Amino acid sequence: MVRSKVGYRMKIPFLDLQLQNARYKNELHEAACNVIDSGWYIRGPEVENFEKDFAKYCGARFCVGVANGLDALVMVLRAWKEMGKIKAGDEVIVPANTYIATILSITENNLTPILVEPNPVTFNICSSNIEAAITARTRVILPVHLYGLLSPMDEINCLAKKHNLLVLEDSAQSHGACSNGKKAGSFGDAGAFSFYPGKNLGALGDAGAITTNDKALADMISALGNYGSKEKYRNLYRGVNSRLDELQAALLRVKLRHLPQDLNSRIEIARYYSENIKNDRLELPGSGDNQPIFNGSHVFHLYVVRCQHRDHFRNFLEERGIETLIHYPIAPHMQAAYKELSHLSLPLSEKIHSEVISLPIDPCLTSEQKRVVVDACNSYKG
Numbered sequence: 513m514v515r516s517k518v519g520y521r522m523k524i525p526f527l528d529l530q531l532q533n534a535r536y537k538n539e540l541h542e543a544a545c546n547v548i549d550s551g552w553y554i555r556g557p558e559v560e561n562f563e564k565d566f567a568k569y570c571g572a573r574f575c576v577g578v579a580n581g582l583d584a585l586v587m588v589l590r591a592w593k594e595m596g597k598i599k600a601g602d603e604v605i606v607p608a609n610t611y612i613a614t615i616l617s618i619t620e621n622n623l624t625p626i627l628v629e630p631n632p633v634t635f636n637i638c639s640s641n642i643e644a645a646i647t648a649r650t651r652v653i654l655p656v657h658l659y660g661l662l663s664p665m666d667e668i669n670c671l672a673k674k675h676n677l678l679v680l681e682d683s684a685q686s687h688g689a690c691s692n693g694k695k696a697g698s699f700g701d702a703g704a705f706s707f708y709p710g711k712n713l714g715a716l717g718d719a720g721a722i723t724t725n726d727k728a729l730a731d732m733i734s735a736l737g738n739y740g741s742k743e744k745y746r747n748l749y750r751g752v753n754s755r756l757d758e759l760q761a762a763l764l765r766v767k768l769r770h771l772p773q774d775l776n777s778r779i780e781i782a783r784y785y786s787e788n789i790k791n792d793r794l795e796l797p798g799s800g801d802n803q804p805i806f807n808g809s810h811v812f813h814l815y816v817v818r819c820q821h822r823d824h825f826r827n828f829l830e831e832r833g834i835e836t837l838i839h840y841p842i843a844p845h846m847q848a849a850y851k852e853l854s855h856l857s858l859p860l861s862e863k864i865h866s867e868v869i870s871l872p873i874d875p876c877l878t879s880e881q882k883r884v885v886v887d888a889c890n891s892y893k894g
Contacts, residue, residue: 524872524881526835529709531876532774533716536766540716543762553758555738562761563721565768566705569688570697572723574730577756578737581684581706584720585617587754588680588702589652591732593621594749597678602651607637608861610656612844614682617704618654619850626650627845627853629860633799635659635816635868639667646671652678657686657696659797659839660712660778660813661805665691665699672700680704683723685813687713688775697723707764712778712813713771719760777875778812781882785815785871788886793894794819814839818867821894826869832888837870 533540547558559577567575578584592598600622606614608627618625628641637655653672655663665681672679679700683689686696687705697703707719724730732749735742740751783806786796795818798805816839819825826836843865845853872885 522881522884523833524835524877524884525874526837526870526872527710527874528876529714532874535876536770539766540763543766544759547759547762550758555755556758558758558761558765559756562756562765562768565765566721567723569768569771570695570703570723572698572703573725574723574727576722576724576730576733576737577761578720578722578733579754579756580718581704581708581720582613582617583737583752583754584684584704584706584722585614585654585680585682586620587733587736588704588722588724588729589617589621589623591729591736592652592678594732594736595728598623598651601649603647603649604652604654605637605642605645605650606654607656607658608845608856608858609635609843609864610658610682611684611840612847612849613684614654614656615844615850623652624649625853627856627858627861629858630658630864632860632864634661635864636661636663637668639664639671642668643671646675646677650675650677652680654680654682655700656682656684657689659816660685660689660811661797662686662689662691662696662699662809665694669699684708685711686811687711688771689811690808698725701726702729707760712775712811713764713767715760715767716763717760719756719764721756774875775811778873779806779808779810781873781875781877782806782810782812782815784882785886785889789817789889791890791892793821793892794825794889812873814870815873816868816870817889818864819869820867822867822869824894825892828892829885829888832884834885834888835872838868839870840865840868 563575603624603626604618605626631638681700681703683696683703684706689696702724705721707715736751737754740747740749845856
């Protein structure tokens with residue numbers, strides 16, 4: 513309990529990783545001890561088994577573990593360059609309102625990011641804006657399943673086929689999101705995942721993975737992440753060191769078994785919010801949209817609302833012991849790191865970044881905690 517301006521209140525964290533992991537403490541301890549006792553810590557049986565398990569879960573033929581989610585994006589684009597499918601200077605179409613890591617993966621490969629405005633309701637990349645941005649230099653579409661909601665992949669794949677483009681899914685927030693029997697990471701030519709601790713499937717440190725049905729791509733990525741080597745001391749490419757380690761793989765195998773239950777919990781929390789928050793000062797996910805968001809296509813890595821007076825609203829919730837986060841306060845093209853993009857006119861993305869705020873979406877939230885969040889949202893007067 514914490515004391516606020518209005519007396520003693522329940523403290524509601526945005527995400528309690530300690531509590532989440534405590535549910536599987538014995539399994540996690542056993543997995544960690546097995547790795548420690550094995551004496552095999554890099555590219556061993558735990559990584560191999562996790563790659564098989566995660567590929568099967570996503571509905572992909574192959575999975576390659578890497579060090580983190582950014583590397584997952586970087587390595588796919590780098591592999592396509594090595595395979596002669598793209599070259600420096602080629603254009604990659606990407607949503608303007610993503611996390612900066614998506615853009616970093618493009619420029620790290622000396623490719624050109626083409627930022628397009630999102631759908632104003634889903635916040636995901638808009639297929640009509642993709643088509644308008646395609647030029648003779650376009651080679652890749654990089655949709656982001658933002659906040660856990662699948663992008664319109666059928667439309668994107670149709671465009672890709674029409675214009676002979678590659679599709680790389682940024683699935684860092686969408687583990688398990690599903691549409692018509694297909695999961696995130698299985699729609700495009702490759703999918704890139706992050707297992708950062710706060711993700712729906714989170715490691716206990718940094719970790720990432722790539723899914724694909726292309727064996728040549730999987731083999732290339734595996735070599736590039738191992739110093740450019742398929743055979744020790746024989747280096748085919750100028751690679752890097754980006755490998756999923758045994759310990760994180762073992763822990764992820766434990767948490768993957770419980771992921772469906774956690775996703776159900778997140779979806780039920782989101783449903784409760786959407787059915788019970790009644791405040792016209794707040795715009796809820798899916799507002800005014802015909803697309804259903806409780807059909808499995810949204811796994812609610814984040815439950816994001818829009819508020820015109822976000823800072824005031826956030827302070828209001830904080831006074832009531834409710835922790836919130838902002839994903840993300842500054843659009844990539846407004847960051848100092850990308851001064852060359854600052855001339856772009858992207859008013860919708862800028863408005864979204866100035867208004868979004870994420871409510872607590874911890875799968876461990878109690879019924880009482882959810883009620884307190886809803887009551888606080890409904891009592892906000894602006």
